[in-house]
Amino acid sequence: MQQGALSKIFPLRTPHDTWLFIAPHDDDLIIGCGLLLQAAKDAGINTDSVIVSDGSMGYCTKEQKKNIGKIRKNETCAAFQLLGLKEPVWLDYPDTRLSLYSGRYPAKKKDSCAVMGFSGLQNSLTYFMRKSCPSRIFVPAGTDLHPDHKTVHAETMISLFHSQGQIWPELGEPLAFCPEVYESAVYCDFASSPDIKLETDSRALEKKLSAIKAWASQAQIESLVNNIRKSGAVEYFRTFPFNLYAPDHYRKIF
Known part of the structure; x- marks a missing residue:
C-alpha cells in the first residue's frame, strides 16, 4: 500500500519522466485521474x-445527436485548459463499438x-506508446462495466507487449524498458483492492469538479x-501486474 506525496508514491524512473494516460472516452480521464493529472503537472x-473513441454515442438530447462528437471535443479542450494540461490526442474510433476495432x-x-x-487499436496504441516513451501508463480498469473500457484495457496490454518488441518497425523504435501500468476506476469499484492512494487538497478537488462540469453535454x-x-x-489506483510468463x-509449487 502506498500513499503520501507524489514523489513517494511515484518516484522518478528517468530524469525526464512521461506518463501516458489512455482513456476510452474523453471524460474518463478527469473522472478517474483529475487529481493525479494536476499533481503530475505541478x-x-x-x-x-x-x-480512443470519438464520443459519437454520448448524446443525451435529440439536438445533440448529429454533432455530439464535436461538442465533446470542445468540452474536452475546455476541461484540459482549465487544468493547464496539453490537449489530448483523439484516435476517433467509433464510440461504443471499440471491440470491432481490436487488433491491426x-x-x-x-x-x-x-x-x-x-x-x-493495437496499431494506434503501439504507435503512441513508442512515440510517448512513457515510464508509467494509466488506463481504466479492465473489469469496468462499460464494454469500451474492457476493450481498451485488453488492447492496451497487448500493445504494451508489442511496443517493446521488434514487430511493426514502421511504428517507431521499441521502448527501452517496460512502463509501470496502473488502473483507475470510473464506473465501478476495482476488482480487488487498490494499492495506491493519492490525497491532495480542496483546491485541486474543486478544479477537478470544475473541469468535469465542462462536459455539460x-x-x-x-x-x-x-x-x-x-x-x-x-x-485510488491499482498497480496492474504486467508480467510475462516464465515457467520458473x-x-x-511442485
Whole structure:
C-alpha cells in the first residue's frame, strides 16, 4: 500500500519522466485521474493523453445527436485548459463499438484512424506508446462495466507487449524498458483492492469538479460526479501486474 506525496508514491524512473494516460472516452480521464493529472503537472512531469473513441454515442438530447462528437471535443479542450494540461490526442474510433476495432489490419481509404497504412487499436496504441516513451501508463480498469473500457484495457496490454518488441518497425523504435501500468476506476469499484492512494487538497478537488462540469453535454455522469464530490480530494489506483510468463515462476509449487 502506498500513499503520501507524489514523489513517494511515484518516484522518478528517468530524469525526464512521461506518463501516458489512455482513456476510452474523453471524460474518463478527469473522472478517474483529475487529481493525479494536476499533481503530475505541478511536479513537472510530462503527461500525454490519448482518447480512443470519438464520443459519437454520448448524446443525451435529440439536438445533440448529429454533432455530439464535436461538442465533446470542445468540452474536452475546455476541461484540459482549465487544468493547464496539453490537449489530448483523439484516435476517433467509433464510440461504443471499440471491440470491432481490436487488433491491426490494412487501413481503408479515408480511414481517420490510420497510422502508417494500418488501422486498429493495437496499431494506434503501439504507435503512441513508442512515440510517448512513457515510464508509467494509466488506463481504466479492465473489469469496468462499460464494454469500451474492457476493450481498451485488453488492447492496451497487448500493445504494451508489442511496443517493446521488434514487430511493426514502421511504428517507431521499441521502448527501452517496460512502463509501470496502473488502473483507475470510473464506473465501478476495482476488482480487488487498490494499492495506491493519492490525497491532495480542496483546491485541486474543486478544479477537478470544475473541469468535469465542462462536459455539460454528459448529463448521464451526474451520479459519478456526486460520488467524487462526497469522497473529497482523493483518488485510488491499482498497480496492474504486467508480467510475462516464465515457467520458473511456478517451479517451487511442485
